Amino acid sequence: MSSTDSASTPKKPVRIETKDELDALVSEHDRVLLDIYTSGCTLCQSIEPVLGTVAKVTDVVVAMVNPKTDMSIADEYVIRSVPTLLLFDDGEVVGRLDDGFQGAQAIIDFIENPEQ
Numbered sequence: 001m002s003s004t005d006s007a008s009t010p011k012k013p014v015r016i017e018t019k020d021e022l023d024a025l026v027s028e029h030d031r032v033l034l035d036i037y038t039s040g041c042t043l044c045q046s047i048e049p050v051l052g053t054v055a056k057v058t059d060v061v062v063a064m065v066n067p068k069t070d071m072s073i074a075d076e077y078v079i080r081s082v083p084t085l086l087l088f089d090d091g092e093v094v095g096r097l098d099d100g101f102q103g104a105q106a107i108i109d110f111i112e113n114p115e116q
Contacts, residue, residue, distance in 0.1 A: 013051050013062040017069040019076070029061045032088040033111060036067055036079050043101045044083045053104045060087075060111055087114045 013035070016022055026032050035051055037044035048064070055062040067074035077086060077093070085107065087095035095114025097107070 009059055009061055011056050013048070013055055013064050016063050016065050019070050019072045022063070022065065022073065025061065025063055026088045026091050030090060031060045031111075033060045033062045033107075034086045034088065035062065035064045036073065036077070036082055036084045036086065037064060038066055038068065038082050041082050046101050047083050050102070050104045050107065054107050054111070057104075058108060058111055085110070087111060089114075 009029070014025065016025060022034065033051075033054065035044075035047065037047075051062050051064070054060070065073060067079060073079070077084075081098050081100075083098075083100070085095075085097040085102070086093050087097075087110065095110060097110050102110070
């Protein structure tokens with residue numbers, strides 16, 4: 001599934017602030033799950049510890065970004081609600097989950113089968 005060395009995959013979410021940081025992360029790793037959140041969003045705050053669990057139990061790099069630090073992210077990925085999860089595989093977005101709060105198993109299922 002992924003050729004990313006699990007030893008080099010962070011076991012907790014990585015915070016990024018810019019589109020350039022996102023591009024670098026996506027180019028360095030085969031698979032990246034990006035959480036797009038905003039400050040003050042209670043669903044976003046609730047999903048953060050769940051993403052920590054996902055980072056620990058999968059080989060996917062989990063990243064988090066608040067689009068207010070770089071609005072080009074919201075524009076490029078047409079973000080209309082938060083939290084929005086985007087799954088990148090080899091640099092391409094292969095899945096999008098923007099149905100509000102999701103539990104760890106639902107996110108793991110999404111990572112394993114993003115086209116459902």
